[in-house]
Amino acid sequence: MSADTATSSRDEFLRRAAAIVGAEHVVRPDAEDGYLDPYPLNPGRSAWPGVRPAGTEEVQALVRLAGETGTPLWTFSRGKNLGYGGPEPRDQGMVALDLSRMNRILAVDDRLGYAVVEPGVTFFDLFEYIREHGLNLWMSVPALGWGSILGNMLDRGYGMTPLGDHVKSLCGVEVVLPDGDLLRTGMGAMEGTDLGPIFQGGFGPTLDGLFTQSNLGVVVSGGLWLMPAPQxxxxxxxxxxxxxxxxxxxxxxxxxxxxxxxxxxxxxxxxxxxxxxxxxxxxxxxxxxxxxxxxxxxxxxxxxxxxxxxxxxxxxxxxxxxxxxxxxxxxxxxxxxxxxxxxxxxxxxxxxxxxxxxxxxxxxxxxxxxxxxxxxxxxxxxxxxxxxxxxxxxxxxxxxxxxxxxxxxxxxxxxxxxxxxxxxxxxxxxxxxxxxxxxxxxxxxxxxxxxxxxxxxxxxxxxxxxxxYRSHVDYMDRIAAGFDFNDHAALRFQERLKDAVDPRGIISPGKQGVWPARFRGAHASGPGGIPRAEAELTASTAAN
Structure with missing residues (x-):
């Protein structure tokens, strides 16, 4: 598919997305508020477009529209992953799915020590909430507090309190799947329960980990554990x-x-x-x-x-x-x-x-x-x-x-x-x-x-x-290629999961080196579709 056709598909997505999120929350190509790595290793890239949903239903509608138009979405919570590419996509043909407007603190339990947050909630936000409500809780924070709590956990970030291994405090997520369906993991898969952010298991295979450093869905809320304020x-x-x-x-x-x-x-x-x-x-x-x-x-x-x-x-x-x-x-x-x-x-x-x-x-x-x-x-x-x-x-x-x-x-x-x-x-x-x-x-x-x-x-x-443990977007393929046991069995399995869950290749293609089948030939060579290290990515990946 030509670059012109890809651009036409992207433009159709952006035009129709305005009816979902409002025109003011659609960022057009090369707009002043477009998305770029603030610390680019390869300068000269133009700003790229995006959409800013306000809630789960809007995310579902946008994902369905992306599937219909063949437009790949690059998902991030706040884009503050500095030193790793920020909000930069794997490919300039993608559209940002910017979740920063989804910034509600859905629950905080002072007695059991947990919270449930949307991806736009920052460490500052939750800290101020705890302080304003006089709760006897301490949280764990990374070096900079302006980033997303949920995004940091999903990318396996860390802080410096006893709960500093943040992904180990993740307990239950709500996910929009690539077909627009909505999934809750763990105990949260039951209706009428508050066990979701309390018990990290569930019934059957544990699914939370499938959505860490993942392109299998869009996480729209998640539970995290907090520590009691110490004496x-x-x-x-x-x-x-x-x-x-x-x-x-x-x-x-x-x-x-x-x-x-x-x-x-x-x-x-x-x-x-x-x-x-x-x-x-x-x-x-x-x-x-x-x-x-x-x-x-x-x-x-x-x-x-x-x-x-x-x-x-x-x-x-x-x-x-x-x-x-x-x-x-x-x-x-x-x-x-x-x-x-x-x-x-x-x-x-x-x-x-x-x-x-x-x-x-x-x-x-x-x-x-x-x-x-x-x-x-x-x-x-x-x-x-x-x-x-x-x-x-x-x-x-x-x-x-x-x-x-x-x-x-x-x-x-x-x-x-x-x-x-x-x-x-x-x-x-x-x-x-x-x-x-x-x-x-x-x-x-x-x-x-x-x-x-x-x-x-x-x-x-x-x-x-x-x-x-995580990578700048420009080096994801290279690092993924190093996990080479048994002819890259891990990557081959990740690719099978990607193709089964996201056959249209809509959600964050190439994240952590996992490309969907529709793009794999363009970005890979060798057995198992091992990605080329630091390949120059084209702007035509939004092909139908």
């Missing part, structure tokens, strides 16, 4: 001065997490990460290439921090919090001689639940479940017109492996002239090896280096059996 909270810091002490630090922190002494997934950062919170690169180094180690050592001393700086949280009964802190201090200083462990302990008034207002403003952070936009300033590290891409492979939480891959990443960053930003998230058995590549938007020479560095990082990770 006490400790915001802890660990500083380690020697770079080579990283393995011991990783091992002791993850062991403490496995034993549930430390109750959240600790964060471990380097000097560059600390510097991005304090200013721009030019404030610390005006030379070429990566900031050298000797200068980083000077910066560390000036900041009064370690080469490695970990943050952890403790929550609950005041006596237990203090005892846990004693154990953390004893175990860390024994494992890492010279390590410094500091913590501030806050308690609720007269034994009551702790109110955030009793926490010092400096400690009122994501560790305490408080949403913020403060880390957004780090994007200006390389330039006032800055951008970034996140490289975050999952690796085993073994200190020696973490350190070996760190050294490999450090050498690659130095080769390409970027500063190595480290923000490791430590789980009981794995860790997210978060590094960011900061660049100047529109600087083609720098962008070319950034793209090559990112590709080299992916290759290095794959050579060790590691892979990212």
């Amino acid at each position: 006490a909270f400790a915001n802890g810091d660990i500083m380690v001065e020697r770079e080579e002490d990283l393995p011991a630090l990783i091992d002791v922190l993850t062991q403490l997490r496995r034993e549930d002494v430390i109750q959240n997934n600790a964060l471990c950062g380097n000097v560059v990460r600390a510097a991005t919170m304090r200013g721009a690169r030019k404030d610390f180094w005006d030379g070429g290439g990566s900031i050298p180690d000797w200068r980083l050592e000077e910066m560390r001393r000036d900041f009064g921090i370690g080469q490695w700086n970990a943050k952890f949280g403790l929550y609950g009964d005041p006596g237990l919090v203090r005892r846990r802190l004693e154990i953390v201090r004893d175990r860390v200083t024994a494992a890492v001689p010279g390590a410094r462990v500091d913590a501030r302990v806050y308690e609720g008034e007269e034994g009551r639940r702790l109110d955030h207002e009793r926490i010092a403003e400096a400690d009122r952070t994501q560790m305490a479940g408080v949403p913020t936009l403060k880390p957004l300033s780090t994007v200006a590290w390389a330039s006032e017109n800055g951008g970034h891409i996140d490289a975050a492979p999952i690796i085993p939480a073994r200190g020696e492996e973490v350190y070996a891959f760190y050294q490999e990443a450090k050498a690659l960053y130095a080769e390409y002239g970027f500063d190595l930003y480290i923000g490791y998230h430590l789980y009981p058995r794995h860790m997210v090896h978060v590094t960011m590549i900061f660049f100047e938007r529109g600087n083609e020479e720098m962008l070319a280096r950034a793209r090559e560095l990112y590709t080299r990082l992916l290759d290095a990770a794959r050579s060790h059996g590691y892979a990212p």
